[in-house]
Amino acid sequence: MTAKAVAPVMGEDMPILIGLNREELAAAMAEVGVPERQRRMRASQLWHWLYVRGVSDFSYMTNIAKDLRAKLAETFSLARPEIVDEQISVDGTRKWLFRFPPRGAGRPVEVETVYIPEEGRGTLCVSSQVGCTLTCTFCHTGTQKLVRNLTSEEILSQILLARDRLGDFPDATTPQGTVVPSEGRLVTNVVMMGMGEPLYNFENIKKALLIASDGDGLSLSKRRITLSTSGVVPEIFRTGDEIGCSLAISLHAVNDELRNVLVPINKKWPLKDLLEACRNYPGLSNAKRITFEYVMLKGINDSNKDALELVRLLKGIPAKINLIPFNPWPGSEYECSDWERIEEFSDIVNRAGYASPIRTPRGRDIFAACGQLKSASERMRKKDRDAIAVGA
Missing domain, CATH: 3.20.20.70 (Aldolase class I)
Known part of the structure; x- marks a missing residue:
């Protein structure tokens, strides 16, 4: 399976389905037009692909219809960090x-x-x-x-x-x-x-x-x-x-x-x-x-x-x-x-x-031992974050 090798990188453009519980996945199915009677079933299918198969590309979800896969890909992301x-x-x-x-x-x-x-x-x-x-x-x-x-x-x-x-x-x-x-x-x-x-x-x-x-x-x-x-x-x-x-x-x-x-x-x-x-x-x-x-x-x-x-x-x-x-x-x-x-x-x-x-x-x-983990991340000052938001 090659989906993981070309997994999209996480961004903020589209909501990500990873981390949603079953009820939230079912609600997400409503957003792409899945009929109410099918939502739990579709959510279970997604759950399986995400957490059992480890798929990070909707196109590999072969038991989901192509048109629904396309809608999911247009609306949601499965991106990895x-x-x-x-x-x-x-x-x-x-x-x-x-x-x-x-x-x-x-x-x-x-x-x-x-x-x-x-x-x-x-x-x-x-x-x-x-x-x-x-x-x-x-x-x-x-x-x-x-x-x-x-x-x-x-x-x-x-x-x-x-x-x-x-x-x-x-x-x-x-x-x-x-x-x-x-x-x-x-x-x-x-x-x-x-x-x-x-x-x-x-x-x-x-x-x-x-x-x-x-x-x-x-x-x-x-x-x-x-x-x-x-x-x-x-x-x-x-x-x-x-x-x-x-x-x-x-x-x-x-x-x-x-x-x-x-x-x-x-x-x-x-x-x-x-x-x-x-x-x-x-x-x-x-x-x-x-x-x-x-x-x-x-x-x-x-x-x-x-x-x-x-x-x-x-x-x-x-x-x-x-x-x-x-x-x-x-x-x-x-x-x-x-x-x-x-x-x-x-x-x-x-x-x-x-x-x-x-x-x-x-x-x-x-530096992977207990107590040694650290990254270089720092929180920007609020005025700098606001300047970026205005510029965007």
Whole structure:
């Protein structure tokens, strides 16, 4: 199938069908004159082509009449984001820089998306915002001011285009030499751990992830979709109740004094409130544990005392603790803990009954590792955006 190779690049000229739910797709069919009794059926056909077959050209939708395909092509777009850059790490990790339309930012915006191949699974790290408001001091993304939220379509498009590039749709071929799981689907897991704080963009995230987990479409298991938050407490319960995905907490400290520095959102929602929200997460059980992410910073949060306090804090919460060796970036003041220190920290947590795997750094050579993602996008000043609008 060659449709994906010549996919149109996303623009703002026509509405894009990607990211619409079933009801909205049916409403879109009304705009091109589809009789009411046929709209649900046509919407189901489109859904199949978009999310099962991965088609980005109406002409390939062979079970839809030619005249209707022509009307759809005249009215709507299936465009993918522009690929500005694609980098491949020595360990097989891939990082894409995707460009989206301005949509209020004044100029086109860019985000980074990362694919991490492992034995038995392939994990796609998806961005939710252009930039970030949180200013976590160990995170490179936090040095980029928030430009805007991504739409549900832009969130889904990262998944679709990654699967395009990997050959993960039916009738597609994986590029020779690409590092992928040896069998099965190539994108098996999605983690909302890219640029931005997902729970500051809740409605678009919810819409995108419900489409991604729909059993008749992309069909990603909700247990294989993980949303990571720095602690937007009011939206945590809604995440479990309305989306039903797995939850990860960007923790990184065991007391409010340090977490206020590392993760400043803690000043608004301190550890007591955050952990209470975790205990009340819908569906929480030993089979559905919360993942706590803990970046290992030399001399900052990596002592045996910190490990013991971490165990005490999480008592009663079904949890897994991911220990993340700090990934350096230009200008950072932090250093990664020594490997022996990380292992001793992990041993203490393990002995207390918690799984505490040490995350293997991936894609460091292309700045694709945890905490390293950033784009050059900036929001234009309002007067400059207005000048462009007048000129257009």
